[in-house]
Amino acid sequence: MVRDGxxxxxxxxxxxxxxxxxxxxxxxxxxxxxxxERSLTEKFGVSRMTVRQxxxxxxxxxxxxxxxxxxxxxxxxxxxxxxxxTTFGEEARRRxxxxxxxxxxxxxVPAPPxxxxxxxxxxxxxxxHVVRLRTxxxxxxxxxxxxxxxxxxxxLLDDGVPESLYAALRARDLHPTWxxxxxxxxxxxxxxxxxxxxxxxxxxMRTVHRxxxxxxxxxxxxxxxxxxxxxxxxxxxxxxxxxxxxxxPADDGTGKPEHPVQPGRIPEGSPR
Amino acid sequence: MVRDGxxxxxxxxxxxxxxxxxxxxxxxxxxxxxxxERSLTEKFGVSRMTVRQxxxxxxxxxxxxxxxxxxxxxxxxxxxxxxxxTTFGEEARRRxxxxxxxxxxxxxVPAPPxxxxxxxxxxxxxxxHVVRLRTxxxxxxxxxxxxxxxxxxxxLLDDGVPESLYAALRARDLHPTWxxxxxxxxxxxxxxxxxxxxxxxxxxMRTVHRxxxxxxxxxxxxxxxxxxxxxxxxxxxxxxxxxxxxxxPADDGTGKPEHPVQPGRIPEGSPR
DNA sequence: CAGGAAGAGTGGTCTAGACCTCATGATGTG
DNA sequence: CACATCATGAGGTCTAGACCACTCTTCCTG
Numbered sequence: 147m148v149r150d151g152x153x154x155x156x157x158x159x160x161x162x163x164x165x166x167x168x169x170x171x172x173x174x175x176x177x178x179x180x181x182x183e184r185s186l187t188e189k190f191g192v193s194r195m196t197v198r199q200x201x202x203x204x205x206x207x208x209x210x211x212x213x214x215x216x217x218x219x220x221x222x223x224x225x226x227x228x229x230x231x232t233t234f235g236e237e238a239r240r241r242x243x244x245x246x247x248x249x250x251x252x253x254x255v256p257a258p259p260x261x262x263x264x265x266x267x268x269x270x271x272x273x274x275h276v277v278r279l280r281t282x283x284x285x286x287x288x289x290x291x292x293x294x295x296x297x298x299x300x301x302l303l304d305d306g307v308p309e310s311l312y313a314a315l316r317a318r319d320l321h322p323t324w325x326x327x328x329x330x331x332x333x334x335x336x337x338x339x340x341x342x343x344x345x346x347x348x349x350x351m352r353t354v355h356r357x358x359x360x361x362x363x364x365x366x367x368x369x370x371x372x373x374x375x376x377x378x379x380x381x382x383x384x385x386x387x388x389x390x391x392x393x394x395p396a397d398d399g400t401g402k403p404e405h406p407v408q409p410g411r412i413p414e415g416s417p418r
Numbered sequence: 419m420v421r422d423g424x425x426x427x428x429x430x431x432x433x434x435x436x437x438x439x440x441x442x443x444x445x446x447x448x449x450x451x452x453x454x455e456r457s458l459t460e461k462f463g464v465s466r467m468t469v470r471q472x473x474x475x476x477x478x479x480x481x482x483x484x485x486x487x488x489x490x491x492x493x494x495x496x497x498x499x500x501x502x503x504t505t506f507g508e509e510a511r512r513r514x515x516x517x518x519x520x521x522x523x524x525x526x527v528p529a530p531p532x533x534x535x536x537x538x539x540x541x542x543x544x545x546x547h548v549v550r551l552r553t554x555x556x557x558x559x560x561x562x563x564x565x566x567x568x569x570x571x572x573x574l575l576d577d578g579v580p581e582s583l584y585a586a587l588r589a590r591d592l593h594p595t596w597x598x599x600x601x602x603x604x605x606x607x608x609x610x611x612x613x614x615x616x617x618x619x620x621x622x623m624r625t626v627h628r629x630x631x632x633x634x635x636x637x638x639x640x641x642x643x644x645x646x647x648x649x650x651x652x653x654x655x656x657x658x659x660x661x662x663x664x665x666x667p668a669d670d671g672t673g674k675p676e677h678p679v680q681p682g683r684i685p686e687g688s689p690r
Numbered sequence: 691c692a693g694g695a696a697g698a699g700t701g702g703t704c705t706a707g708a709c710c711t712c713a714t715g716a717t718g719t720g
Numbered sequence: 721c722a723c724a725t726c727a728t729g730a731g732g733t734c735t736a737g738a739c740c741a742c743t744c745t746t747c748c749t750g
Contacts, residue, residue: 157703182730193705195467198731206478214731215712325654331603331623331645349621349645351603373603373621380652382597429733454700465735470701486701487742 158192162200165190170209170220179217180210233312234280234290243282250289251277252307254296261293264356264366272296276307279341286342287375292367311365312357320364325357329378334370342372349373430464434472437462442481442492451489452482505584506552506562515554522561523549524579526568533565536628536638544568548579551613558614559647564639583637584629592636597629601650606642614644621645 166180186197201218204210211221238245254274262269274294280287292311294302299318308314312322334350350370357365438452458469473490476482483493510517526546534541546566552559564583566574571590580586584594606622622642629637
């Protein structure tokens with residue numbers, strides 16, 4: 147897991163990987179070939195399996211592509227436009243906009259039932275609740291309702307609302323590792339339309355979002371975006387038949403808990 | 419690449435992989451441990467590196483999880499709820515609904531400019547154009563505008579509109595491998611609202627979609643979903659700093675084309 | 691009984707080769 | 721000049737070990 151991220155020479159394959167990563171970012175362009183596996187073997191004085199381990203990592207990350215008989219090449223950057231776990235601020239800056247926020251509410255409160263369920267806590271457990279109007283280049287973009295379990299970051303709101311909730315989490319070693327988002331379209335409420343300064347149209351995009359890190363749910367949020375100013379881009383993978391494990395056998399007593407936070411289940415289904 | 423999918427004994431690591439995949443689907447439950455690497459070594463009479471190659475594949479697919487010092491375990495099924503390249507019909511059935519379709523238009527026409535651009539063709543090239551009202555359990559769900567290059571499937575519309583466009587593509591060995599989708603929320607037009615039988619609300623979710631297979635764009639579609647009946651679930655990966663290749667150096671003449679269809683570029687960005 | 695040490699078993703990294711298939715360009719040959 | 725052949729070099733698979741790092745259990749000691 148790489149404890150401090152410091153020394154890259156810990157493992158030989160990491161050294162090779164680092165060399166190749168640097169090559170890709172500083173020397174090569176898309177479509178260029180990297181040095182052959184055997185030449186890397188000599189350059190680093192390692193065995194070919196070790197070189198392949200380094201290359202394999204970059205291939206599964208989508209940075210490189212192998213072509214038998216021809217070589218290994220820099221892959222076109224899909225990375226650029228994949229949906230990722232980012233904050234409103236990071237995303238806005240990436241698109242060349244200046245992000246802003248106006249705090250509408252900020253308090254530590256007992257978790258309402260639906261929040262508790264989403265965060266895998268008990269109803270009534272203390273959670274930080276922040277409501278913000280997000281802007282890009284000064285124009286209102288979305289209204290964001292966020293909840294964070296208070297025990298993870300007790301002092302989150304002590305000095306006012308942090309610029310970035312993610313940054314605050316990361317500062318406490320709570321690194322977001324994955325998340326999920328459910329998107330719907332709906333008519334905005336009069337209050338929302340007013341806050342978002344929408345006039346011609348009234349359609350908004352609503353998202354329900356959860357962020358996970360380590361074993362726990364870190365953040366639950368509901369956001370309402372201006373329909374006319376916001377779009378979401380989603381890459382789709384192949385729908386290959388997926389390996390699905392056998393169902394848990396009637397949960398006999400021997401249960402090994404493992405995986406405390408079972409993903410999914412909340413969204414999309416649950417009509418009613 | 420596995421040509422026919424027939425012989426699984428071609429490569430030893432594929433045999434091990436197949437054994438483990440079968441184990442996962444038929445014997446093990448989430449959280450169970452698979453046999454240790456060394457015991458698989460004996461069972462199959464292969465070296466440990468070969469066993470690891472098989473396990474690695476399943477780990478990167480998300481089927482298994484390694485834990486140093488403890489073992490390798492069946493991972494919880496994310497697969498279940500990832501956004502994938504599916505058709506309306508498959509998706510509806512997966513949610514327990516009966517899909518239906520009413521063809522509003524079907525013709526082979528010269529590609530309008532925006533369609534040509536999306537499909538990476540010349541404007542005016544012949545494309546099949548199909549407009550359908552999609553229903554689930556009889557209730558209108560969406561209006562779907564689809565374009566497919568005519569040269570890929572010349573006889574697509576000869577016997578009426580196929581039940582499933584994807585199935586028709588697959589039948590011609592044009593397997594969709596990946597796609598992209600841009601989602602926005604907007605007010606439906608009066609015509610759309612009427613066709614979708616929407617009364618209380620008028621927000622719709624619009625998606626612009628492209629499907630790719632092999633080297634070519636196979637399908638371009640614009641769909642308008644009822645906002646009150648449709649939602650999209652998106653898993654989010656970690657936003658790790660991505661390796662970005664050096665920019666193409668002013669495209670000197672030596673250009674190796676490669677990668678004919680450059681992904682993205684159309685959606686989301688392009689403000690201007 | 692509590693705490694620590696040792697051992698066993700797991701995955702993680704690594705070697706120094708081997709032979710295979712595939713793509714490509716040079717070399718002949720008709 | 722066009723086409724087939726072959727050599728070269730790339731990645732793909734595989735071996736039979738080695739030692740390391742980590743986890744868990746068991747057993748011994750205080």
